[in-house]
Amino acid sequence: xxxxxxxxxxxxxxxxxxxxxxxxxxxxxxxxxxxxxxxxxxxxxxxxxxxxxxxxxxxxxxxxxxxxxxxxxxxxxxxxxxxxxxxxxxxxxxxxxxxxxxxxxxxxxxxxxxxxxxxxxxxxxxxxxxxxxxxxxxxxxxxxxxxxxxxxxxxxxxxxxxxxxxxxxxxxxxxxxxxxxxxxxxxxxxxxxxxxxxxxxxxxxxxxxxxxxxxxxxxxxxxxxxxxxxxxxxxxxxxxxxxxxxxxxxxxxxxxxxxxxxxxxxxxxxxxxxxxxxxxxxxxxxxxxxxxxxxxxxxxxxxxxxxxxxxxxxxxxxxxxxxxxxxxxxxxxxxxxxxxxxxxxxxxxxxxxxxxxxxxxxxxxxxxxxxxxxxxxxxxxxxxxxxxxxxxxxxxxxxxxxxxxxxxxxxxxxxxxxxxxxxxxxxxxxxxxxxxxxxxxxxxxxxxxxxxxxxxxxxxxxxxxxxxxxxxxxxxxxxxxxxxxxxxxxxxxxxxxxxxxxxxxxxxxxxxxxxxxxxxxxxxxxxxxxxxxxxxxxxxxxxxxxxxxxxxxxxxxxxxxxxxxxxxxxxxxxxxxxxxxxxxxxxxxxxxxxxxxxxxxxxxxxxxxxxxxxxxxxxxxxxxxxxxxxxxxxxxxx
Numbered sequence: 001x002x003x004x005x006x007x008x009x010x011x012x013x014x015x016x017x018x019x020x021x022x023x024x025x026x027x028x029x030x031x032x033x034x035x036x037x038x039x040x041x042x043x044x045x046x047x048x049x050x051x052x053x054x055x056x057x058x059x060x061x062x063x064x065x066x067x068x069x070x071x072x073x074x075x076x077x078x079x080x081x082x083x084x085x086x087x088x089x090x091x092x093x094x095x096x097x098x099x100x101x102x103x104x105x106x107x108x109x110x111x112x113x114x115x116x117x118x119x120x121x122x123x124x125x126x127x128x129x130x131x132x133x134x135x136x137x138x139x140x141x142x143x144x145x146x147x148x149x150x151x152x153x154x155x156x157x158x159x160x161x162x163x164x165x166x167x168x169x170x171x172x173x174x175x176x177x178x179x180x181x182x183x184x185x186x187x188x189x190x191x192x193x194x195x196x197x198x199x200x201x202x203x204x205x206x207x208x209x210x211x212x213x214x215x216x217x218x219x220x221x222x223x224x225x226x227x228x229x230x231x232x233x234x235x236x237x238x239x240x241x242x243x244x245x246x247x248x249x250x251x252x253x254x255x256x257x258x259x260x261x262x263x264x265x266x267x268x269x270x271x272x273x274x275x276x277x278x279x280x281x282x283x284x285x286x287x288x289x290x291x292x293x294x295x296x297x298x299x300x301x302x303x304x305x306x307x308x309x310x311x312x313x314x315x316x317x318x319x320x321x322x323x324x325x326x327x328x329x330x331x332x333x334x335x336x337x338x339x340x341x342x343x344x345x346x347x348x349x350x351x352x353x354x355x356x357x358x359x360x361x362x363x364x365x366x367x368x369x370x371x372x373x374x375x376x377x378x379x380x381x382x383x384x385x386x387x388x389x390x391x392x393x394x395x396x397x398x399x400x401x402x403x404x405x406x407x408x409x410x411x412x413x414x415x416x417x418x419x420x421x422x423x424x425x426x427x428x429x430x431x432x433x434x435x436x437x438x439x440x441x442x443x444x445x446x447x448x449x450x451x452x453x454x455x456x457x458x459x460x461x462x463x464x465x466x467x468x469x470x471x472x473x474x475x476x477x478x479x480x481x482x483x484x485x486x487x488x489x490x491x492x493x494x495x496x497x498x499x500x501x502x503x504x505x506x507x508x509x510x511x512x513x514x515x516x517x518x519x520x521x522x523x524x525x526x527x528x529x530x531x532x533x534x535x536x537x538x539x540x541x542x543x544x545x546x547x548x549x550x551x552x553x554x555x556x557x558x559x560x561x562x563x564x565x566x567x568x569x570x571x572x573x574x575x576x577x578x579x580x581x582x583x584x585x586x587x588x589x590x591x592x593x594x595x596x597x598x599x600x601x602x603x604x605x606x607x608x609x610x611x612x613x614x615x616x617x618x619x620x621x622x623x624x625x626x627x628x629x630x631x632x633x634x635x636x637x638x
Contacts, residue, residue: 041190044130045199046342048072048081048179049207050310051127055085055177056209059144062086066144066175072200072238073214074193077183084176087143093154093164097127097139127179131158133191135184140167144175158184200238206332207309211238243332245276245287263289266304267328273380275365277331282354286331288320288362294383297325297390297456304330305345313344318351321359323390326383329358363391363398370401381405389457392464399461400468406461409436409452411443417465421472424449428477429462434605435531439482442528445521446485450477479530479567486518489572500581504570504593511611513566513597519573526576528569529600568597588626594619 052070059066071082088096130137139154151172156162172178183191190196193215204211212235244262249255259274271289278285295301300322302315309332320329336354337346345351366388369377381388385406392399392406404418412420421427426449430436433454443450453459462474475481489497497517504515513529520528570577580592598616601608608616 041132041187042199043343044133044181044190045079045196046203046310047127047129048079048181049200049204049211051179052081052083052085052177053204053207053209053310055083055087058086059084059175062144068209070209070211071214071235072196072211073216074191074196075216077188077191079181079191079196080178082176082178084174086145087175087177088139088141088152088154089143089146089149090152090164090166092143093139093141093152097154097156097162130179130181131184133184133187134158134181136182138180138182139177140172140180141177142172142175197236197238203311204238204309205240206243206306206311207239208241209239212236213238243285246285259287259289263328266330272383273376275327275362277329277358277361279354279357279361282333282350282357283335284331284333284354284358286329288324288327288329288358290380290384291326291328292383294386295325297323297386299325301325301328303328305336306330306332307336307338307342308332308334312338312342315343316345318345318347319355319358320362321355321391323387323394324359324362325390326387327362359391363395366391366398367401370405374405377405381407386456389461393457393460396464396467399464403468408458409455411440411448411450417461420449420451421465421469425472427451427462427465427472427474428481429453429459429474430477431459435477438528438604439477439530441522442486442520442525443482448482448485482528482530483516483518483567483569486520486569489517489519493572497581500589503586503589504568507590507593508568508597511566511597511615513568515568515570515593517570517572517577520569520571521573523571523573526571526574527596527600528571529597529604529606530567530569531604531606568600570596591619591622591626595623 049070049072056068056070060068066084068084070084073080127137127139135158137154137156140151141154142151143149150169151167152164153167153171154162154164181191197213197215200211200213214235215233244258247255247258249258256274260270263269263271263274267289269289269292272292273290275288275290277288291301300317301320302313302317303319304314305312305316305319319331320327333354336351337348338344339346366377366380369380381402388398388402389406392402403421404416406416407414408417408420410420412423428443428449429451430439431453433452436450436452436454439450440452442448451458451462453462465474466472488494494517501515501517508515572578577596580589580596583589583592594615598612598619601612
């Protein structure tokens, strides 16, 4: 039996394949742009400004002496933008205005190869993106490269059709282009004059050419109109150049005031300080504003990025290193790449290098403050020490520089590591805030140096401390270190209390907890529960052993170690402890010891295991039982 073979595809003997072009459904394209590529219809203003600026850039390259400018107006559900740019011929209007992916800035379509890097637009979407708000787009244009060419009208509607025709010579006497948008139903709010002006100012305030806004001007869509002849209000400037960080000021204080005002207007807060972000090699200029209040390290700030003067995004979260969460930045660049939607930065090697360089600039600013302006540094660290700690984890040199400034919570109070290390060469730390708060008063009373490493980044920095201060010894606090610092009882007293200790140890044996007697301050603390990582690991191993099958029981049993157990340290200076130790009733003594264990465990704020919960309930009920029985009943029960 043979397997069947697929039949070959027959090819006509004398046929040539026919060439076809893809067809684009404009309505589908508009839906794609508005719902998937662009985050908001507001980007249509950017597209209008972008095309106008690129046209003016090309005109300036062709004729540096030409008078150039851009005029934007809005009235009656219509937006008009007029530029004195390079203009288009009829053939270029056919080729460039209605072809997806073809840009006049690619391949020298303007006839100006040397100016390619100066253009804003790159992706060939162009005016068609304006259909997100427009039902009709009318373009009247005249070419500056061909003085004999007639003005051209390109008229397109949102059903996908367009026409191109020559206009009389007087329809537009000067080179340039006028674009008129008429609102599509439901999009009228985006063409309201106040909205158009606000968007134009937001996107275009740093563009390199003069742009003015005229409210109430008639855009003009009739025969022979060039779109700029209507009456309206006095023109208002859109551009505001140079950028505030590039302006000259009489004093550094005056500059700081101007930058603070700019931040308040842009971001809505008065900055604690400002940091210049100047990377000439990377084509980046701007400023980072320090937030006036603490913020979470997990919070990713949205930074404002302008590309050749045009606002690209106000939500760039990949511009600065993650540790720089305490600033909001605004900058202009001519080297970073935009995404296709032109609403964020393309995360490539160039952006990674710029991000690292900007982080280095912020680090340099911190070093300069430490060296010359300690008051400003102290004010900054009082709010944003978390950000500096995050940076210092990866930069031992900066850690050494910041040692006199970074605050830590210690058993001697809040202070810098420099101050704490001057008093303690042996430094202990706790990994949780709860453990620190339980031990801190006792450690302070007995000269034990303990730092609270339960806060973000502190444990990492303490681990790095010996690399910048080799004479220091940093270890995690363990039960043995604390117990050794507490005063032991005289031998005679220890022997006299041996029966009490035996009862207490027997009672707490199921909890894997040892009991010791010490004399320590403060007197008000009757008992102290001490634990360390090894003891916790041993308890976890024991719990796993109890619930494991025979195979795992053997394996876990073989891993049994001699790790120290948790300790309940009873304070012999406390009157309650002495009274409990003198009780003649062994059962009541055992119940009292369980109560002391539960109270110390609760004070440490550690999670309770099922066995601990059972012990607490038993001790509580036992004490209630004892307290509510008459003395003669208790004697009879004996």
